[in-house]
Amino acid sequence: MTDTVQADRQADFERTIERHDRIEPRDWMPEKYRATVVRQVAQHAHSEIIGMQPEGNWLTRAPSLRRKAILLAKVQDEAGHGLYLYSACETLGVTRGELTQKLIDGRQKYSSIFNYPALSYADVGTIGWLVDGAAICNQVPLCRTSYGPYGRAMIRICKEESFHQRQGFELLMTMMSGTDEQRAMVQESVDRFWWPALMMFGPPDAESPNTAQSMAWGIKRDTNDDLRQKFVDMSVPQARALGVTLPDPDLAWNEERGHHDFGQPDWHEFAAVVAGSGPCNAQRIAHRKRAHDEGAWVREAATAFAAKEA
Amino acid sequence: MTVQPEWPLYEIFVRGKRGLNHVHVGSLHAADDEMALRHARDVYTRRNEGVSIWAVRADLIVASSPDEKDPLFAPAGDKVYRHPTFYAIPDDVPHM
Numbered sequence: 001m002t003d004t005v006q007a008d009r010q011a012d013f014e015r016t017i018e019r020h021d022r023i024e025p026r027d028w029m030p031e032k033y034r035a036t037v038v039r040q041v042a043q044h045a046h047s048e049i050i051g052m053q054p055e056g057n058w059l060t061r062a063p064s065l066r067r068k069a070i071l072l073a074k075v076q077d078e079a080g081h082g083l084y085l086y087s088a089c090e091t092l093g094v095t096r097g098e099l100t101q102k103l104i105d106g107r108q109k110y111s112s113i114f115n116y117p118a119l120s121y122a123d124v125g126t127i128g129w130l131v132d133g134a135a136i137c138n139q140v141p142l143c144r145t146s147y148g149p150y151g152r153a154m155i156r157i158c159k160e161e162s163f164h165q166r167q168g169f170e171l172l173m174t175m176m177s178g179t180d181e182q183r184a185m186v187q188e189s190v191d192r193f194w195w196p197a198l199m200m201f202g203p204p205d206a207e208s209p210n211t212a213q214s215m216a217w218g219i220k221r222d223t224n225d226d227l228r229q230k231f232v233d234m235s236v237p238q239a240r241a242l243g244v245t246l247p248d249p250d251l252a253w254n255e256e257r258g259h260h261d262f263g264q265p266d267w268h269e270f271a272a273v274v275a276g277s278g279p280c281n282a283q284r285i286a287h288r289k290r291a292h293d294e295g296a297w298v299r300e301a302a303t304a305f306a307a308k309e310a
Numbered sequence: 311m312t313v314q315p316e317w318p319l320y321e322i323f324v325r326g327k328r329g330l331n332h333v334h335v336g337s338l339h340a341a342d343d344e345m346a347l348r349h350a351r352d353v354y355t356r357r358n359e360g361v362s363i364w365a366v367r368a369d370l371i372v373a374s375s376p377d378e379k380d381p382l383f384a385p386a387g388d389k390v391y392r393h394p395t396f397y398a399i400p401d402d403v404p405h406m
């Protein structure tokens with residue numbers, strides 16, 4: 001490739017980004033842009049897939065047929081979200097097999113939140129309310145991300161997430177109108193999930209070195225701290241409606257800023273969970289690997305059958 | 311570690327309702343055509359999003375290249391006479 005062709009392509013790319021237009025799979029793009037989108041979309045896809053585990057664990061022990069049908073539909077949606085995102089990622093020239101292998105080998109990450117256990121059925125409600133709620137906060141702006149296939153996958157996902165959050169909130173409301181013991185279960189669950197939910201937005205902006213470049217390229221649309229603030233502001237009135245206390249003594253409305261002040265999550269804990277020593281990291285990956293290994297004969301049989309039919 | 315050969319990639323198109331075109335919704339892997347349709351139903355139409363699905367092997371699709379977008383589409387750019395607004399017709403001529 002001559003230098004002028006290269007310069008033309010670079011300029012084309014930059015103009016597209018400046019117009020807030022989308023980059024499509026076969027367009028020229030800087031290698032670093034490609035790598036950044038692959039990393040973010042892969043991590044996002046892995047989160048959807050691993051995210052099935054904490055709740056999937058409760059499927060056989062749902063308290064009623066109604067709750068079981070709802071949870072089954074929700075977990076199935078998360079599998080779907082993972083598949084939309086894997087196929088978006090594959091448009092950048094990586095293969096599905098590679099992505100699965102990198103997840104299993106720990107070479108690509110998933111959201112730290114799924115390394116916490118779901119200990120009671122109240123957790124199914126709290127995960128829907130706070131974890132899917134935080135995911136929605138993160139995901140809505142990503143519908144306008146600069147990489148076309150990623151944005152289109154996010155639009156489908158956002159349409160489906162709203163049911164996830166509402167079913168969780170409704171579950172908690174039902175428990176809150178029950179016995180004292182049930183109300184205590186909800187509060188205990190919220191106490192455990194509040195801080196990990198705040199960590200879902202990633203480290204503070206000052207310690208997030210990739211944010212500036214990702215925003216300049218339109219891959220990310222908001223900073224971690226802005227999204228975290230938005231989530232806190234949304235959650236406070238919801239907690240009030242529910243009748244639970246958010247476990248943060250520093251949480252208070254700040255008239256001047258027009259936002260809530262709030263405390264910082266334990267960033268040492270966050271770093272430890274990301275590094276692999278959260279409560280469930282090993283279990284999550286071992287489970288994913290087992291599912292992959294135990295499914296091998298099915299994939300092989302389908303391949304053999306297709307070859308025979310061809 | 312042996313990486314197994316991947317199932318072929320299919321592009322999926324869904325007709326949202328009668329009277330509309332099939333629209334591209336995404337892609338998936340399947341061992342054969344029948345499995346592609348079944349997977350497409352599960353992945354892309356969990357909420358009545360469609361009344362008909364097309365699954366097309368991605369390697370059978372012929373596409374224009376972004377690099378030839380200028381030579382390919384520029385010739386349409388200067389043919390303004392293909393648009394109705396090119397023609398000045400007095401305002402008092404009805405139904406035109």
Ligand SMILES: [Fe+2]
Pocket residue numbers: 048077078081157161
């Ligand atoms: Fe999801």
Ligand SMILES: [Fe+2]
Pocket residue numbers: 078132135161164
């Ligand atoms: Fe969800």
